[in-house]
Amino acid sequence: MNHDKHIAEHEARTRAALAMGGPRKLEERRAQGILNARERIDRLVDAGTFLETGRYATSIRPEVREVTPADGKIAGYGRIDGREVAVVSNDFTVMGASSSTVNTTKVGHVKKIATSRGLPMVFLGESTGARMPDVMGAAGVGAGDRPTQYRRMRETPWVSAVLGHCYGSSSWYAALADFVVMRKGAITAVSSVKLTSRAVAEAVDPESLGGWRLHTEVTGMVDLAVDTDEEALDAVRRFLSYLPSHHQEPPPVAAVPAGSGEDAERILELLPEERSKVYDVRKILALIYDRNSLFELKPRFGKSVVTALARLDGHTVGVVASNPLFKGGAIDPSACEKVVSFLVLCDSFNIPLVFMVDQPGFLIGVEGERQGAIGRVMNWMNAMSLVSVPKLSVVMRKTYGQAVLNMGGGGNADEVVAWFSAEVNFMDPRSAVAIVHGVDPQTEPARYAELLAEMTKGTSAYDAAAVHAAHHVINPVDTRQTLIRLLQVHRLRLSGGVGEHLMRTWPTSY
Template sequence: MEKVINELLEKRENAKFGGGKEKIARLHEEGFYSARERINMLVDPDSFLELGMLAHSDQVGSENKSAGDGIIVGLAKVDGRPAVVQAIDKTVFGGTAGIIHARKTESIHAFALKRGLPIFHLTEGGGLRMPDGMGSDGISQMLFPEELLLHRREVPMITGILGDSFGDPAWVAVSSDFATQRKGVSMAVVGPRILEVATGEKAAVEDLGGWKLHANTTGQIDHFGETEEECIQEMKRFFSYMPLNATEEPPFKATEDDPFRRLDEVVDIVPTRRAQVYDMKKLIKIIVDDGQYLEIKPTFGAALITVLARINGRVVGIIANQPMKYAGSAGPQECEKATEFICLCDSHHIPLIFLHDNPGFRVSRDAEKYKMPTKILIWNQALAQSTVPKISIVIRKSIGAAFANMCGPTMGADFVVAWPGAEINFTGPDVGINVVYGRKIEQSANPEEERAELLKSWGFDSSPYKAAAKYLLEDIIDPRDTRKFLAQTLEYACTKKGSKSERRLANWPTQF
């Protein structure tokens, strides 16, 4: 027995070094951590239970140089909560996916869904491995796993792109609820070498899928970090707002921050003059518990803010216009960002709060090229189908169709209220006059006088009192009572079954 135990221990010790100590040393020289070091950064001390440690490639001759077949999988505690963890090991065939690698991934994913455990991916690598995927038999075993395609957000998936990631790691990232990317590495379908061989096109790895591309253009990544430590810490922060699985609500977090705290600071933060800009993030900070929130996609569609936060201990998702960018008007990117965030929150039982301050949608020829009507309507469709509690507050203005997209009346909100100085209308009076009477003004002997007279007759009441009088709004609230109002209404809206939704949006494609 001693002999066989020692043999086992020797095999396990060798497996710890993946493709060898030299390759790990090379990773360190290049400024990267090994897969096991990344796992140790993520999980609670001594909590990792590894599965498949002694697996290896089934390719003849590769048995002794493919420990784990390029991926480490197991179970662990992350901040005291159970989870499944996967980490690609770049020291084994560059982190590419062979048949045994794929088998381990599919097995642990199935277990996570079966037992309701969230999944963490610490990833990099070159996608499908050759020769495992070659031939009709190879590719038939290596197609995209059905489990991932039918995931339906049953458990949260959280991914860190910590090294160059092509193929499989990219599929995982864009299928996840949250993905972070280390600056300086790339995520794309293929790497520069395959691109050049296949098409003749030469491209730098950063141009193919660097952080700036995803931050400002594609929106496929939610956060970017300078270091691996920062990225992993952000994965844990996101997890702190998530339920373990679809049967649970997100975790409450006790706070000493008074839910009825009066927001006297709003007087200085939000100007009444509608043309004057302010930072909506400052308002969010004073509304939420302890001033803490996690922003999703901060530079993509920057005229719209999406954050996870807590109010009186309960997790909430906040969608807010940002007057500092395009006056808060939403374009194609903002529409995509809003829809994706609504799907995230509805799938994981997170109530939604909308803070309006927008002059309408941002229209242009470029916006039309990016299917602006479609993107506006998809946002509306997602909102209409969502069933989590929703509370909507018009802070300063909400104009035109954007009033609906920000969960105005008829869009399923539990409560729609406004601050007393808010403006709600189809369009601003100046714009309306120019559209309807533009030619008449141009042909007038005194255009400015003509415009002024028309404005007097164009005296539609855009103040919220008119809508409140007809009970189209539930109330006009004192801005200083905004936190109190949200704390109270959230409690009542979540009385029947907590924040649990019907999860109608769980089946919407990620990155639609």
């Protein structure tokens, strides 16, 4: 049989699909230094591994079928560092990657495969929202049955890159993701600038509506902002390197970089003895965890606490660290929200947690209460009680008040390690003297010193160890080896390194 006609048609249809929105639109993007949807996939996955599904899909409307290659969303499977992933890359050159009946079905198919086969799901976002006139009218917006379209059960990691104007589904999938990276200059919001401007009857600045500063510093939805598409895609690859492919396996183990932990003596140089002096905890973390393995999430949000993925002896851990460089390490509502989302991530994907503690308590004040401080603190405690992966707590310099419990004290961690410099107390003894006795150190220095000594009794690392509130007291230099050994003991061997996932339905945004 002669199949030349079929071969020619297949080749023509393939060329049309791969041409996306055409040479002019692709060249415009190239001139702006922005990758197109297929180039983004090529940068993300291992060379030659992408298998496209739904390549020949088009709009359901006959009059635009010839100008909707792949119906504006490119979907399929590839490998990152040899592991299978599922990918959806929005093609903005085709009708602004607007959502339609056909391409929504494509996305749903890939999500279903990713969930059932244990593949991480990556969304490369850039879209205008729902496609009109397709969704206009009751039939367009109200028809169908998609009750689980936006359900998260955290069977596999979800990652979203905000790489342009992202409205509608692109913004929804960013809010649902475990990790969100955003290119500076991109925008994500519920609705477009044009529609929002009409709704509020005034011009709206795109950056104020949904720019990277808003989402990294105010909403906390974005974990990392970068300058280019390439940096964003590299960040996706790096994030996934710390995580398992699905919730029923432990995280991958990496080679330990040469020189890891060899500068531990410098911890004593960096840690001030005086409680009132600040320092950047990141410098200390770099001396404890595998060299160059710290991958910080939400560094511009809730800055008094650092949340980071890292490795110890090649094994992934989640680090929650007080950072006295900001607000003296006092925990505000934003920091609470940041930590809770991190606890959910780590517990969902079998990542042990290490708390590095040097905090003076919760930041009190009217603004904090207006932001729901009480509820945020209790959300954290509720999440702590549901965490089923190992929890280790290292008290570095001080830990005070209710936050002692939030940071792993009072039985909220499997092991509490105190540096010999640690202090555990209900509050700063100086504040206690002022509140209980009303003594001013300027007017009654001798009396103040006497009362301060009294309020400071029984607060040392050894006092905590005496009542078994601290299980170990160590030289800070020995922290790395202590944590490695403890994790060997606690790393869920009986269940193959897999936790119970009690927070698998915890809201991704709240």
